[in-house]
Amino acid sequence: MPNKAGYEGQLVTGDRSSYLIGQTEIPARPLSPALYLVATPIGNLADITLRALE
Structure with missing residues (x-):
């Protein structure tokens, strides 16, 4: 996954995984x-954490 400025999400590099939040x-x-x-949020799925999505 390319590292783009302003992008937030999971980065996978080789056998390691990390999250990019802000920069x-x-x-x-x-x-x-x-x-x-x-637990998933009721009403707004955007409130779920990145770790829960993994």
Whole structure:
């Protein structure tokens, strides 16, 4: 995924994953295999976190 100015979302580079929020890159920790329950917002799906989308 290209790194564009102003773009916010998940960046995947090789075997590592990180999030770009504004112009700050935040590394994502790997998740252990498990069942994850994620609450979704009622009314505005844009309020969901990037981690929940992953």
